[in-house]
Amino acid sequence: MDSSPRFSTCLSWKRIVCSFFLPFILSGLAPSRKYKEYLISGEVRPQLPQYRFNWSHLTPLELKNRSMGLQTESIAGSNPYFTLGGHKFLIFGGSIHYFRVPRAYWRDRLLKLKACGFNTVTTYVPWNLHEPQRGKFDFSGNLDLEAFVLMAAEIGLWVILRPGPYICSEIDLGGLPSWLLQDPNLRLRTTDNGFVEAVNQYFDHLMARVVPLQYHQGGPIIAVQVENEYGSFNKDKDYMPYLQKALLKRGIVELLLTSDSEKEVQRGSIKGVLATLNMNAFQENAIKSLHKMQEPSEITGLSSNASQATSSCLY
Incomplete structure (x- = not known):
């Protein structure tokens, strides 16, 4: 029976590198400290950039008022x-x-x-x-x-x-x-x-x-x-x-x-x-x-x- 390792050494190193850097990547995606302070203090949070939109209510099942189309x-x-x-x-x-x-x-x-x-x-x-x-x-x-x-x-x-x-x-x-x-x-x-x-x-x-x-x-x-x-x-x-x-x-x-x-x-x-x-x-x-x-x-x-x-x- 073939006793060779199931995964290559290259693949193992890739996993090690990903595991090492993942916390740093995720920390970059997490809310900033200043933004966390707004959440904790209860103050009005800063305005999001204008190019961000929330379309969760603009779906066929959620949008009930159909008087104005595209x-x-x-x-x-x-x-x-x-x-x-x-x-x-x-x-x-x-x-x-x-x-x-x-x-x-x-x-x-x-x-x-x-x-x-x-x-x-x-x-x-x-x-x-x-x-x-x-x-x-x-x-x-x-x-x-x-x-x-x-x-x-x-x-x-x-x-x-x-x-x-x-x-x-x-x-x-x-x-x-x-x-x-x-x-x-x-x-x-x-x-x-x-x-x-x-x-x-x-x-x-x-x-x-x-x-x-x-x-x-x-x-x-x-x-x-x-x-x-x-x-x-x-x-x-x-x-x-x-x-x-x-x-x-x-x-x-x-x-x-x-x-x-x-x-x-x-x-x-x-x-x-x-x-x-x-x-x-x-x-x-x-x-x-x-x-x-x-x-x-x-x-x-x-x-x-x-x-x-x-x-x-x-x-």
Whole structure:
């Protein structure tokens, strides 16, 4: 039988070093002596830095007053910021695609997202999976969007929904159902009659499920994205405004937004909808350009300084 030690000498030294330095590290994280004196004396403790916020009351189960959804505000001497329920709010969002994760693992993944410090989960909605055949819809099992959204709310996460109809998401045909290709004359992602007829039928089924899950209805959905990166396609100037109206017509009342790359954001934006950027890394020049191209007063449901808050939106 192999009698070699179970742990290497290197690993043992690492443990010794960590054990030695841990008290010093923890002491640096502990409250300062001056702060302890405030606690003992009962005096009013010093103000925390302004960048610290307590969002424990801004969760789907705790926030009962739903009269004010996601919007922005600004005060003199301060950059514009998002608010939720009238409270200052910063979106920390991460993506979990329910249709790519076995339903049995949904809770585990959402809990891990929450444990990482996120307060929002974003997800696409794949049209091709929900309507695999024309007129036959499936929202069961691993495609139960409503169950996923409600589970997110139960765990304490807000939801930003990205329903497409085109979602990209590295999925075949960007999530558009393949049966659309049976018509060789149909023009995808345009106001072509054949395409918008199919979109309307799909949205009728999808939005009937989404509307009750909105923030103003007591649900966790605080924003809805219109299509996805249309600026890179840009084949029909009427297409994005058409989708915007299609969502509003079916009862979507939360903040609407678009999402595009830096070079295509202007071509993919819609008047009255918050434009956001897709970036692999923060680029200050890109944010400045975004601020200049937006028309803040036209953003639906937002204050006149809405454009300056888009840098806080995690897209």
